[in-house]
Amino acid sequence: MTYLSQFQYYTNSGTIPTDENWGSYQYVKLQDIVNNFMLMYNDNHNIINNEERYKVLFHAKRAIQELNYDAFKEIKALQLTVDVALRFILPSDYVNWVRISLYKDGYIRPLTENIQVASAHEYLQDDTGKILFSQNGEILMPQYSGLDHDRIMGSKKSIYLNKNNPMFNGVYGYCCDGAWYFDYHSRARFGLNTETANANPTFTIDKQAGVINFDSTMANEECILEYVSDGMANGNDGEVSVNKLFEEFVYAYIRYAIISSRLGVQEYIVSRARKEKSALLRNAKIRISNIHPGRLLMNLRGRDKWIK
Amino acid sequence: MIDEVYSTVLSVLNKNNYGYVTPADFNLFATQAQLSIFEDFFYSYNHQINKENMRQSGIGYADIKSGIEQDIAIFAKTQVLDQPASTTNTANLYNLPLDYYFVNKLYFYPTLLYSGTTTAEVAGKLVDTTLNQFVITAPGIPESPPVGSIVVNTSPIGAPTDPMLTAYVTAVDSVSELSLSADIMSTGAIPYVGQDYRIYDANNIVEVEKVSQYKIFNLTSSQLTAPTRTYPAYVLSEGVSETATVYPSTINKKGDVICQYIRYPKTPKWTYNLVASTPIFNASAPDYQDFEVPEDNQVDLISLILQYSGMSIREVEIYKFGATQDMNETQSEE
Numbered sequence: 001m002t003y004l005s006q007f008q009y010y011t012n013s014g015t016i017p018t019d020e021n022w023g024s025y026q027y028v029k030l031q032d033i034v035n036n037f038m039l040m041y042n043d044n045h046n047i048i049n050n051e052e053r054y055k056v057l058f059h060a061k062r063a064i065q066e067l068n069y070d071a072f073k074e075i076k077a078l079q080l081t082v083d084v085a086l087r088f089i090l091p092s093d094y095v096n097w098v099r100i101s102l103y104k105d106g107y108i109r110p111l112t113e114n115i116q117v118a119s120a121h122e123y124l125q126d127d128t129g130k131i132l133f134s135q136n137g138e139i140l141m142p143q144y145s146g147l148d149h150d151r152i153m154g155s156k157k158s159i160y161l162n163k164n165n166p167m168f169n170g171v172y173g174y175c176c177d178g179a180w181y182f183d184y185h186s187r188a189r190f191g192l193n194t195e196t197a198n199a200n201p202t203f204t205i206d207k208q209a210g211v212i213n214f215d216s217t218m219a220n221e222e223c224i225l226e227y228v229s230d231g232m233a234n235g236n237d238g239e240v241s242v243n244k245l246f247e248e249f250v251y252a253y254i255r256y257a258i259i260s261s262r263l264g265v266q267e268y269i270v271s272r273a274r275k276e277k278s279a280l281l282r283n284a285k286i287r288i289s290n291i292h293p294g295r296l297l298m299n300l301r302g303r304d305k306w307i308k
Numbered sequence: 309m310i311d312e313v314y315s316t317v318l319s320v321l322n323k324n325n326y327g328y329v330t331p332a333d334f335n336l337f338a339t340q341a342q343l344s345i346f347e348d349f350f351y352s353y354n355h356q357i358n359k360e361n362m363r364q365s366g367i368g369y370a371d372i373k374s375g376i377e378q379d380i381a382i383f384a385k386t387q388v389l390d391q392p393a394s395t396t397n398t399a400n401l402y403n404l405p406l407d408y409y410f411v412n413k414l415y416f417y418p419t420l421l422y423s424g425t426t427t428a429e430v431a432g433k434l435v436d437t438t439l440n441q442f443v444i445t446a447p448g449i450p451e452s453p454p455v456g457s458i459v460v461n462t463s464p465i466g467a468p469t470d471p472m473l474t475a476y477v478t479a480v481d482s483v484s485e486l487s488l489s490a491d492i493m494s495t496g497a498i499p500y501v502g503q504d505y506r507i508y509d510a511n512n513i514v515e516v517e518k519v520s521q522y523k524i525f526n527l528t529s530s531q532l533t534a535p536t537r538t539y540p541a542y543v544l545s546e547g548v549s550e551t552a553t554v555y556p557s558t559i560n561k562k563g564d565v566i567c568q569y570i571r572y573p574k575t576p577k578w579t580y581n582l583v584a585s586t587p588i589f590n591a592s593a594p595d596y597q598d599f600e601v602p603e604d605n606q607v608d609l610i611s612l613i614l615q616y617s618g619m620s621i622r623e624v625e626i627y628k629f630g631a632t633q634d635m636n637e638t639q640s641e642e
Contacts, residue, residue, distance in 0.1 A: 002511075013450075014448075031538060034539075044357045044360075044361070045357075045360065045361060052517065052519070053515070053517045053539065054517060054519070054527060054533045054539065054541065055533075057532070057533050057539055058530075058532050058533045061532045061533075062532070232532075235531075237536050237538040237539060238538055
């Protein structure tokens, strides 16, 4: 890959999108990684020779996937309105979630994952409990199970301290801007279960269905999903890239992956490759952690604050 | 070189009145001997690499491997691959060159800049006044196609089996005319027959990787490593004419794929005129063909031809002499 001129970097040479190259210098493309590896590490005089490119490509992609899961700090965010069925469909490149928040009144409120089941399938049954089938032998199911129906209609009670919690019924409170607040001094409760002590809406993730299910208090609300992907750019190899701080690790990962599965390679060489890979990952993680002394100082300034 | 070899062979054979090898026989033996030496290049190359890895080889004058590489490079050739007539521009099939011995690499031009048909014949130029699609350089606007772009004439100029010709863009003369590094659009036909052309970006040329038949469908089914235009793959298929099937199947245009390969050496032919019933060497004959292996292989050629001649005239001594010479030569090279 050639270096970009300033004109190309800032304006993409006048081609839309003009911001195409902004920040691109942080990354090295998958194409370059594979090309460099084939050029530098796969040769008649190297430990690795006669290795097919598709194997190198496979290991390079696997390394990038692994890095995306935990080492990179590249968290994607998607904001959507929760639909009438109280669902948020997971994005196409979703692998795992980091944080789910309600965006309301200008505040981002982190939501709590509900520890109870929020959605279920249901089979239709007759009055004797027998499961009903169609003429084709397919099992009959309603659109929503009873649990889902109650959750969507808002009649499902919550164990969390939000407005679906029956404990709040009959309790004195104050309504301010549509939200209820309660004065615990008048009826203090002891033995609070802190696990469920959150007034915000709750969610559960149905991985098989590919949706996030919310309780009824999230209906038509704005939800922000922060999540990690695997960096595969939806299969567009030309867009797959990796931060330069991890470039050497990716080479080491590929080397190790190939050497460790090769016949006749001495164990000390495999071991050396493994150690090299681990050390490079550790180094890269430290480098990318960005521990800035200035920010640390600001946090530490709070150490002398008086706690009332 | 061929005349020296023939003369030497005749000289050795005649020394003890063993016999005589006719030019026709010599040409047959010469073909076999050259092929044998040609094939040995690859084994010697591999042998030298192993020696290098064992630190038994040096650099400079001791770099035997480079010498063999140069020997093989004589036969290296690059050619744009044609397609079977029935599937031109529709299927991902490409004909391999007729004279290939070993396909080294296939390459794919992923970025097509322009295509069209020429409208006039100007030596060393590409003229297309139909589309007027080229861009002349101006302040803030780069020329297009850039100098160095690859131009392929996808219409066969000679026989249908002739390879497609390629050249580089050396200048954008106008919106309808390019200067080329070689005259690949002239046909000499009157009236001029328009030539189909394709112009490719010279950057980001990608290698098409060879994959075994038994692995290709695993590969195409793989989510992570399925062939793409960035990482294409091919399999060789054998038939009446050997073809390469390139994946993904969207690579299916004539001119998209080029082949770097090692060809077979041309068949040597000692040509002659009969003067008083004696064949006299004639290097001007149209079918004359010298040996193509480098001159340092002359001793090997003579030894091998003597062996074949010894077997032909049933003289064990000749065969033994040739074989001993060949063995000594091989040992000294190792």
